[in-house]
């Protein structure tokens with residue numbers, strides 16, 4: 058079947074998406090250098106410690122110990138870039154109307170499980186796609202809100218005296234720290250699922266986040282028969 062190019066991702070979204078990736082990676086890495094100095098979180102089942110963030114062998118393997126000052130410097134520098142890029146992304150997404158493709162619609166919660174069932178080859182029928190399907194809408198909106206939460210909880214533990222009202226809004230310093238940490242864990246979980254989905258969606262989908270264009274089945278119109286379309290590429 059003949060194919061044609063279709064505009065998918067605006068230039069600004071592509072730039073901000075790809076700038077965000079190394080910035081978030083640096084924020085997580087420098088955060089781990091800081092966290093080493095006071096590693097308080099674990100996952101427990103009852104009194105049994107299932108998983109400790111992070112055991113000494115893990116820190117040693119990645120060369121994390123005794124780099125607290127370096128971690129703080131990196132974290133407090135790159136957070137400005139991360140915040141600027143994130144705020145610019147949110148403003149652009151609202152102003153351009155792109156938010157309509159990202160924010161879940163009322164039926165998204167009901168339809169999102171269908172996407173998972175389809176991906177697992179349990180349900181054959183493809184759920185409605187649009188630019189983003191319902192599971193993507195929920196995931197992308199969640200990750201944007203997580204970004205907002207990370208920034209605010211980060212500010213609450215960065216300046217707990219000057220921004221005492223913000224720290225109090227999170228329920229105090231310990232809660233703000235707890236939320237900041239678990240949001241980071243959630244980013245890593247999002248990242249793992251996101252990359253798996255991108256790999257499964259295929260090369261054309263990935264390329265569209267770089268070039269801005271996707272390759273779709275050509276639609277023939279009376280005015281423009283497929284064979285005469287400029288964009289027809291196969």
Ligand code: HEM
Pocket residue numbers: 066070074077078079081082150155159188189197200201248251252255258262263264265266
């Ligand atoms: C740092 C972590 C990342 C975050 C927080 C993130 C977040 C997002 C968000 C919010 C969108 C929707 C953008 C919009 O339309 O406004 C998106 C789309 C996309 N992301 Fe990421 N992303 C990350 C890393 C990556 C990586 C490493 C890859 C490549 C392996 C990737 C590939 C894509 C692709 C291909 C799309 C478009 C999906 C589609 O058109 O169906 N992302 N990402």
